[in-house]
Amino acid sequence: MKFELIPQDQMSPQFLFYIIIAILIIDFAIDKFINHLNAKHFDDKIPSELTDVYSEKEYFKSQAYKKENYRFSLFKSLFTMLLTLLFFMFKGFAWVDSVSRSYSDNEIIIALIFFGIIMIGSDILGTPFSYYHTFIIEEKYGFNKSSKRLFLADKLKGLLLSAAIGGGILAIIIWFYQMTGETFWIYTWLFIGVFTIFVTMFYSSLIVPLFNKQSPLEEGELKDAIFDFSKKTDFTLDNIYVIDGSKRSTKANAYFSGFGARKRIVLYDTLINDLNTEEIVAVLAHEIGHYKKKHVFINMILSLVVTGITLYLFSLFIDNAILSKALSVNIPSFHIGLITFGILYSPISEITGIFMNIISRKFEYQADDFAKNEFNGSALVSSLKKLSKNSLSNLTPHKANVFIHYSHPTLLQRVKNLNS
Numbered sequence: 001m002k003f004e005l006i007p008q009d010q011m012s013p014q015f016l017f018y019i020i021i022a023i024l025i026i027d028f029a030i031d032k033f034i035n036h037l038n039a040k041h042f043d044d045k046i047p048s049e050l051t052d053v054y055s056e057k058e059y060f061k062s063q064a065y066k067k068e069n070y071r072f073s074l075f076k077s078l079f080t081m082l083l084t085l086l087f088f089m090f091k092g093f094a095w096v097d098s099v100s101r102s103y104s105d106n107e108i109i110i111a112l113i114f115f116g117i118i119m120i121g122s123d124i125l126g127t128p129f130s131y132y133h134t135f136i137i138e139e140k141y142g143f144n145k146s147s148k149r150l151f152l153a154d155k156l157k158g159l160l161l162s163a164a165i166g167g168g169i170l171a172i173i174i175w176f177y178q179m180t181g182e183t184f185w186i187y188t189w190l191f192i193g194v195f196t197i198f199v200t201m202f203y204s205s206l207i208v209p210l211f212n213k214q215s216p217l218e219e220g221e222l223k224d225a226i227f228d229f230s231k232k233t234d235f236t237l238d239n240i241y242v243i244d245g246s247k248r249s250t251k252a253n254a255y256f257s258g259f260g261a262r263k264r265i266v267l268y269d270t271l272i273n274d275l276n277t278e279e280i281v282a283v284l285a286h287e288i289g290h291y292k293k294k295h296v297f298i299n300m301i302l303s304l305v306v307t308g309i310t311l312y313l314f315s316l317f318i319d320n321a322i323l324s325k326a327l328s329v330n331i332p333s334f335h336i337g338l339i340t341f342g343i344l345y346s347p348i349s350e351i352t353g354i355f356m357n358i359i360s361r362k363f364e365y366q367a368d369d370f371a372k373n374e375f376n377g378s379a380l381v382s383s384l385k386k387l388s389k390n391s392l393s394n395l396t397p398h399k400a401n402v403f404i405h406y407s408h409p410t411l412l413q414r415v416k417n418l419n420s
């Protein structure tokens, strides 16, 4: 006897279709409501701890910037939602499925064509929006440094990369499914685990060079200060790189990648321009704090556990023909099952996302504390303020928005913690 999670005689495909539409609409409505709440607090008084972030002129600029971004994202999401609903109503997936089937009898090839069409279609619809965001909004506020040629090259490289990596992974997973049936999830899980470790280790040497130039940090005061600090905290650091982020945007950043002997710290050239030596070392101290507190490792384990649970749940549903019928597709298939499951699962993944953000914000406090205790809290405060100023950040986000969407505590929370 076979265990069925959804008994087919008790739920009609029609009913499942309505559940899917309901999930899409409710998810959209909640998201818009949170954004609306957040926008209502755009004009709140700046907390006293942060009054030195903006001059009056910069403050007005930041107000205009966040309002413009809010209107833009509202329009974009309304447009996307409308098209998505129409696509579902007019049996878009069934149509793409039959087009894909007209080219091949092989389930793997069909799935690749299917997702290829979906991906290219949504990319074509999304491109005018990202073009407008980069060349109209970011340009207007002085952030954009990208040229149209670079924008196009990024777009093409991104598409090719996701076709190669996404297509490869999809083909392997469907092959596992064909070979092993329901237990495919275990092999898929192992495969994704190995792949994640591989990408974490080689991200900087394989993916980043496709988009950016990285060069070792040159000798001098900054490098000496960084090495002094890393020696003091017993952190072996052989790789500090500078990345040419300035070719796309004036916004600054720094990150940590890889582990073991392959770990490296990457500084945006914009960060080096904006901050002084003391402030940069404070940012690095924060990044080293993440490493020392094993956050990189814990995050990887957590995401593997979440992936395992998701794949297991998917394996319980995948054989059920109702997943395909709900989208008016008569021939059940892995790729249609994946789409339906993805939507049914989205409320759960929203919740795990919130949970991951809570953990992430905890980790950020810990990394800040590390920088405060081992280096200098006030240098980190002034670097965080400068970075917020230079990206025209919203200093008064709404609590609900922070709770759901923020992977970092707010600037105010971080400053309070660092000053305490």
Ligand SMILES: [Zn+2]
Pocket: 286, 287, 290, 364, 367
């Ligand atoms: Zn951090």
